Amino acid sequence: MSQYSVINTRVHNVDGIAKVTGRAxxxxxxxxxxxxxxxxxxSPHPHAKILNIDYSKALELPGVIGVVTGKDTLGVKQGIxxxxxxxxxxxxxxxxxxxxxxxxxAAVAALTEEIAEQALDLIDVQYGxxxxxxxxxxxxxxxxxxxxQGFERxxxxxxxxxxxxxxxxxxxxxxxxxxWFKCGGQAHMCMETRAAVSSYxxxxxxxVYHSTQAPYYMQGLLAGVLGLKExxxxxxxxxxxxxxxxxxxxxxxxxxxxxxxMKLFRPVKIVFTREEDFIATKRRTPMFYYVRTGVKKDGTFxxxxxxxxxxxxxxxxxxxxxxxxxxxFHSFPYRWKGYRYxxxxxxxxxxxxxxMRGFGAPQAMFCSEQQIEWIAADLGLxxxxxxxxxxxxxxYEVPGQATIASCGINQCFDTIKDWTKKKGKLPxxxxxxxxxxxxxxxxxxxxxxxxxxxxSAVITINYDGTVELYVGAQDIGQGSNTTLAIIxxxxxxxxxxxxxxxxxxxxxxxxxxxxxxxxxxxxxxxAVKMAAEDxxxxxxxxxxxxxxxxxxxxxxxxxxxxxxxxxPERGYDYAELVKKAIRGKDGQRIVGRxxxxxxxxxMISPAYSxxxxxxxxxxxxxxxxxxxxxxxxxxxxxxxINRLGLIGQLEGAFSMAAGYGYLEYMxxxxxxxxxxxxxxxxxxxxxxxxxxxxxxxxxxEPEGPYGAKEAGEGLTNPTAAAxxxxxxxxxxxxxxxxxxxxxxxxxxxxxxxxxxxx
Amino acid sequence: xxxxxxKLTVNGQEYELYVTPKTLLVEVIRDHIGLTGTKRGCxxxxxxxxxxxxxxxxxxxxxxxxxxxxxxxxxxxxxLEKNGKLAPIQKAFLDHGSYQCGFCTAGxxxxxxxxxxxxxxxxxxxxxxxxxxxxxxxxxYNSIVRAVEAVVKGDYREEEI
Numbered sequence: 036m037s038q039y040s041v042i043n044t045r046v047h048n049v050d051g052i053a054k055v056t057g058r059a060x061x062x063x064x065x066x067x068x069x070x071x072x073x074x075x076x077x078s079p080h081p082h083a084k085i086l087n088i089d090y091s092k093a094l095e096l097p098g099v100i101g102v103v104t105g106k107d108t109l110g111v112k113q114g115i116x117x118x119x120x121x122x123x124x125x126x127x128x129x130x131x132x133x134x135x136x137x138x139x140x141a142a143v144a145a146l147t148e149e150i151a152e153q154a155l156d157l158i159d160v161q162y163g164x165x166x167x168x169x170x171x172x173x174x175x176x177x178x179x180x181x182x183x184q185g186f187e188r189x190x191x192x193x194x195x196x197x198x199x200x201x202x203x204x205x206x207x208x209x210x211x212x213x214x215w216f217k218c219g220g221q222a223h224m225c226m227e228t229r230a231a232v233s234s235y236x237x238x239x240x241x242x243v244y245h246s247t248q249a250p251y252y253m254q255g256l257l258a259g260v261l262g263l264k265e266x267x268x269x270x271x272x273x274x275x276x277x278x279x280x281x282x283x284x285x286x287x288x289x290x291x292x293x294x295x296x297m298k299l300f301r302p303v304k305i306v307f308t309r310e311e312d313f314i315a316t317k318r319r320t321p322m323f324y325y326v327r328t329g330v331k332k333d334g335t336f337x338x339x340x341x342x343x344x345x346x347x348x349x350x351x352x353x354x355x356x357x358x359x360x361x362x363x364f365h366s367f368p369y370r371w372k373g374y375r376y377x378x379x380x381x382x383x384x385x386x387x388x389x390x391m392r393g394f395g396a397p398q399a400m401f402c403s404e405q406q407i408e409w410i411a412a413d414l415g416l417x418x419x420x421x422x423x424x425x426x427x428x429x430x431y432e433v434p435g436q437a438t439i440a441s442c443g444i445n446q447c448f449d450t451i452k453d454w455t456k457k458k459g460k461l462p463x464x465x466x467x468x469x470x471x472x473x474x475x476x477x478x479x480x481x482x483x484x485x486x487x488x489x490x491s492a493v494i495t496i497n498y499d500g501t502v503e504l505y506v507g508a509q510d511i512g513q514g515s516n517t518t519l520a521i522i523x524x525x526x527x528x529x530x531x532x533x534x535x536x537x538x539x540x541x542x543x544x545x546x547x548x549x550x551x552x553x554x555x556x557x558x559x560x561x562a563v564k565m566a567a568e569d570x571x572x573x574x575x576x577x578x579x580x581x582x583x584x585x586x587x588x589x590x591x592x593x594x595x596x597x598x599x600x601x602x603p604e605r606g607y608d609y610a611e612l613v614k615k616a617i618r619g620k621d622g623q624r625i626v627g628r629x630x631x632x633x634x635x636x637x638m639i640s641p642a643y644s645x646x647x648x649x650x651x652x653x654x655x656x657x658x659x660x661x662x663x664x665x666x667x668x669x670x671x672x673x674x675x676i677n678r679l680g681l682i683g684q685l686e687g688a689f690s691m692a693a694g695y696g697y698l699e700y701m702x703x704x705x706x707x708x709x710x711x712x713x714x715x716x717x718x719x720x721x722x723x724x725x726x727x728x729x730x731x732x733x734x735x736e737p738e739g740p741y742g743a744k745e746a747g748e749g750l751t752n753p754t755a756a757a758x759x760x761x762x763x764x765x766x767x768x769x770x771x772x773x774x775x776x777x778x779x780x781x782x783x784x785x786x787x788x789x790x791x792x793x
Numbered sequence: 794x795x796x797x798x799x800k801l802t803v804n805g806q807e808y809e810l811y812v813t814p815k816t817l818l819v820e821v822i823r824d825h826i827g828l829t830g831t832k833r834g835c836x837x838x839x840x841x842x843x844x845x846x847x848x849x850x851x852x853x854x855x856x857x858x859x860x861x862x863x864x865x866x867x868x869x870x871x872x873l874e875k876n877g878k879l880a881p882i883q884k885a886f887l888d889h890g891s892y893q894c895g896f897c898t899a900g901x902x903x904x905x906x907x908x909x910x911x912x913x914x915x916x917x918x919x920x921x922x923x924x925x926x927x928x929x930x931x932x933x934y935n936s937i938v939r940a941v942e943a944v945v946k947g948d949y950r951e952e953e954i
Binding site: 045048050051052053054055056057058059060061063064222224225226227228274275276277278279299307308310511512513661679680682683684687688690691712713714718719720721722724726727 | 811831834836840842871873879892893895896899902922925928930934
């Protein structure tokens with residue numbers, strides 16, 4: 036029997052009733068008295084000077100209340116890397132020039148959305164067109180147009196990672212392989228498009244409802260661009276219709292609604308259309324990857340070097356972090372004697388790129404895991420065993436970067452090997468592809484430069500034993516509120532239904548960096564555990580005082596039952612103890628506080644998840660069409676906390692990762708996205724989704740709450756490569772670009788046939 | 794555009810409203826009547842988050858004009874529960890964790906409900922086809938399919954209202 040009474044049991048999500056009955060209200064649903072509706076005028080040009088904006092005619096339209104342009108702002112160049120001024124490069128309503136098609140140039144507030152939309156046509160913007168550049172490999176050329184002043188060859192940021200003597204390690208290699216890859220972008224495609232309602236009042240206070248992954252970031256960033264004190268801004272985000280890495284920066288909805296509201300002293304709501312969400316937010320970072328890998332003939336990995344050029348688009352966003360993480364995870368989950376990575380993030384006149392679920396790692400794995408498969412084939416080695424031979428193990432130190440505490444990847448290989456063996460011989464044009472991966476459990480970086488701890492939690496216990504849990508962590512559908520309620524209930528010794536989670540409101544919840552980088556289970560989880568332990572200690576002190584037990588006995592609370600551990604049958608109701616404890620404190624409520632900030636945990640993260648995935652793929656040779664038939668993922672996330680949530684995260688990550696692998700294509704022509712709608716931008720639908728069971732590998736992560744670590748984001752990493760590897764084994768063709776599109780397969784087969792004929 | 798009288802029944806409640814002929818049914822449901830459980834997620838009738846039932850049939854409420862629903866019975870997610878008691882499909886969604894962010898859930902529930910009425914013995918493949926018009930970006934659909942299968946199997950039979 037499990038030592039836990041709540042952890043890893045099947046519980047309903049704490050917000051389940053609200054979500055299945057339509058009671059959950061999102062920013063999209065918010066309606067305030069006197070609220071106006073805003074619309075944004077967007078640049079039709081990829082690169083142009085703004086010479087003049089005349090909106091006098093728009094103001095004459097009945098129902099239009101106000102218009103703002105860059106001149107109504109403080110002109111602050113903002114970015115989420117606040118520590119580095121250079122990387123704060125985006126004015127959301129630019130003052131003098133636009134750098135991509137879809138960039139905001141003005142915003143209108145009107146009585147209805149329809150009127151606001153009509154008013155956009157009445158705004159006259161004079162542009163001075165500038166030459167534009169769309170491809171990073173063109174943008175780094177000497178003669179390329181300058182997108183931001185002072186960035187030579189349009190290089191926005193560079194990242195270098197190196198350990199060991201790379202040349203010496205290559206010298207030891209008996210086989211060297213080099214490949215170029217091209218990884219596409221991907222739209223976050225949250226079901227709730229970007230949305231915000233801002234309300235500025237004459238007392239100088241701003242309240243903003245926002246569909247966000249990080250209310251505290253929004254509070255901090257808004258303060259910077261609006262010239263307000265953080266404490267005078269309240270960000271509310273109770274229910275969020277998906278995030279996936281696309282909703283923790285300022286966006287046009289929040290910024291323009293806030294600027295309009297400050298000018299008009301009325302609440303203003305802006306909701307992006309699906310098209311705006313595609314063309315004017317941010318996207319997964321497209322990357323060009325050069326990889327050179329040296330191995331011994333027995334499959335021992337010696338050295339790897341990678342050069343990466345990313346399409347940064349017009350602004351930095353979270354791209355600098357993606358640039359670092361792709362370089363780090365490109366080494367994952369293997370040991371390299373020598374490793375060198377040079378990443379260049381290049382500005383172009385396209386939609387900015389940023390973080391998206393996996394944060395640079397899906398691109399890294401697409402290249403790395405395919406190349407390893409090809410190396411194994413080149414050398415005639417077993418592709419699982421070559422991976423196993425070089426994989427991380429518990430206690431391994433990635434030189435200068437990370438120390439691996441828990442690591443179950445070896446067992447993952449066993450599980451996948453067994454499953455594949457049982458599959459036996461597959462029909463023609465069908466094969467299984469493998470991919471290994473790992474991911475971080477929250478980043479250690481503090482480029483936001485906050486003085487607050489990374490996560491915090493406050494617990495108050497009511498007279499009847501019910502618990503108010505306040506967290507700054509943000510539930511965006513990944514179920515963090517449920518996971519944190521489980522950790523709280525387990526620690527305190529009560530049931531999940533005793534816990535009320537308060538989140539998504541900066542006025543009442545302690546600061547937390549929010550939902551990104553797989554940080555909440557480990558970081559917010561540790562904060563909640565600490566807060567619950569603090570509260571429990573206060574209760575147990577009272578229990579000890581009145582028990583009369585010898586002090587060598589341990590008391591505990593479990594399932595609302597206060598008892599000596601040695602004599603669990605003798606005890607009493609926890610609510611009775613709460614009443615006594617409150618009386619003993621002269622009527623004060625029991626309050627527990629907890630926080631977490633990582634210390635001495637390397638450069639990246641306190642802990643890492645591991646996984647090996649097998650995907651069975653069927654390919655139609657005539658059309659190049661891919662069908663995912665079956666899969667298994669062996670997964671080490673430490674101690675699972677929320678069982679249903681974990682299954683959901685795995686399945687959801689697979690659908691998004693598979694979409695990246697073979698469906699979700701973002702073609703641009705002259706800086707214009709050609710498919711900004713859900714008819715032409717394909718995502719996985721129910722009929723395309725295979726069975727994706729997970730085999731949990733049991734490990735215990737010492738740094739995580741109850742041994743838990745990351746689950747859900749890392750699972751976006753292996754799938755594109757696994758699909759590529761399946762195609763390689765089925766058809767003997769190599770896919771060096773993702774998403775892998777049918778015409779690529781057909782062309783590769785044609786090329787192969789021609790070669791064979793010769 | 795001149796407004797015209799629209800009479801329709803939503804979740805058993807009769808409404809009389811004045812709407813312009815180009816008003817969409819989803820606008821009437823959300824903005825005029827104020828039932829915000831039904832969402833909107835695209836402009837191309839592609840995502841299904843606005844799905845409701847009209848006389849028992851699943852319809853994307855952004856795809857029809859409100860006046861086309863004249864005299865019809867519309868059911869939205871708010872109409873699934875009766876006196877605080879959840880419908881079997883809602884319970885199945887809870888038990889199987891068939892939602893994450895919840896934004897597609899209302900539309901997904903209505904597609905499932907209409908589909909189950911039509912085909913109470915559906916196979917997995919039929920269920921997948923039944924919800925093909927609804928995008929869920931979070932779950933990967935399989936937990937939703939399991940929930941519908943559980944209802945088909947009769948796991949919630951004694952609880953049917």
